[in-house]
């Protein structure tokens with residue numbers, strides 16, 4: 001039962017911050033502040049941080065965001081309060097000191113653990129007759145009945161005014177609470193020396209330089225592992241942890257698009273193409289999260305059940321380790337994995353390729369590789385990650401099967417070998433023309449099996465075998481009926497749209513990602529063996 005306010009307790013609203021680590025355009029914070037005295041709270045949940053998909057590099061990024069957020073909230077009137085523990089116990093403890101009138105937060109489409117935690121919090125609030133108001137976080141909708149009209153709803157939501165920073169009244173007698181290090185949290189050390197830094201200033205700087213300086217060749221460079229580092233926006237960790245809102249990003253992008261349009265003749269077609277591609281991807285962010293929101297089992301189960309049992313559930317640890325460490329003997333794959341370990345980021349095509357290599361060539365069930373990639377991506381966003389992992393592993397039943405040829409990808413995306421040379425220095429004596437397939441070089445025996453391994457699989461044979469096994473499964477009697485139902489539930493109707501109000505008649509959907517990428521890169525055969 002809800003405790004009645006006592007004369008000694010001050011009534012407050014809690015703004016429970018999770019993956020929305022900002023004061024600007026934070027509807028949960030604004031709503032709380034409009035209801036009365038507000039306590040802005042971040043809760044460190046040890047159990048969450050011990051989950052298999054979480055890592056020290058995530059925490060390091062979040063901790064930077066929390067320090068920054070504390071400063072921003074301080075300027076708004078009440079610094080961030082940090083507590084560590086199980087959420088309902090933290091709320092209980094706060095209720096000893098204050099009369100909690102309501103809890104405000106954004107809706108979270110997290111992993112299964114946060115979903116279960118949210119159910120527990122909801123039950124606790126019900127028991128105490130305490131309102132918990134969850135507010136839509138971006139274009140993803142809770143309890144969505146149908147995908148019809150989804151893209152239009154996204155446009156409307158993003159066009160709504162950006163919320164100003166609220167003015168908060170300071171609360172007295174409150175310990176601010178420590179922001180621990182990842183070691184304090186008991187997380188495995190994970191230096192990630194070239195990781196992106198957290199905090200809002202970094203997010204705004206990324207957005208500004210992308211739209212005005214770095215982004216001109218986004219469309220042609222995005223799949224290149226070196227060029228993509230600067231030509232891509234690099235906003236992903238900021239969108240994932242909420243230092244900037246999707247609405248802010250969308251509106252600033254549309255503004256820049258209008259500016260470019262007005263300056264026709266003075267600006268290049270590259271810029272216009274770049275921002276058309278980019279604004280489409282902002283839809284994809286929410287389109288993918290919607291899938292996990294609608295079907296949380298996607299984190300654990302094949303979306304299309306016909307694939308159950310196709311790959312062994314028992315992990316081939318030697319193959320998994322070689323892939324994780326970048327020691328498969330396939331230089332381009334190894335360079336991608338090593339660069340990811342060191343930087344926390346990979347471009348889309350490289351993420352798709354390393355996932356496909358694990359799933360097809362190494363024939364590993366997607367769950368363990370998916371967990372590893374989740375831990376390595378600073379921008380880990382469960383709602384994008386798990387649907388993408390399944391899509392690139394070919395277990396959704398509704399997407400094209402894309403078995404990348406790792407050698408051809410190397411030649412296409414890293415033609416001068418600079419990326420491989422940077423991350424696989426063991427190949428320094430191999431001539432550039434053999435860098436993607438060092439086993440063909442005349443001096444191969446001096447390097448392979450010594451400094452650098454022979455390939456752990458025959459990549460052509462492995463791809464052929466995977467293809468045969470998949471098509472054998474797909475020929476099953478009920479495959480198409482189930483696939484149609486999946487398409488109906490999760491498939492995009494209209495998305496990947498251009499600038500708001502400028503939607504083309506025929507649009508590319510994320511389901512056609514392979515087609516789009518091949519067109520953009522004029523690289524039709526890239527995914528073929």
Ligand SMILES: Cc1cc2nc3c(=O)[nH]c(=O)nc-3n(C[C@H](O)[C@H](O)[C@H](O)COP(=O)(O)OP(=O)(O)OC[C@H]3O[C@@H](n4cnc5c(N)ncnc54)[C@H](O)[C@@H]3O)c2cc1C
Pocket residue numbers: 222232233234235236237239240278281282284285286288346347348349351352355377379380381382384385388389392
């Ligand atoms: C196996 C796999 C796992 C992935 N896991 C994640 C993840 O955990 N977190 C994450 O943010 N992205 C993930 N992506 C999508 C994509 O690779 C990253 O969003 C992108 O590389 C991030 O770099 P950027 O911000 O420079 O992207 P940009 O190309 O500049 O795009 C801007 C934003 O649009 C969104 N976006 C771009 N591409 C996609 C896409 N294909 N699907 C959904 N949203 C997209 C992201 O929010 C991104 O930050 C994954 C892709 C694959 C293939």
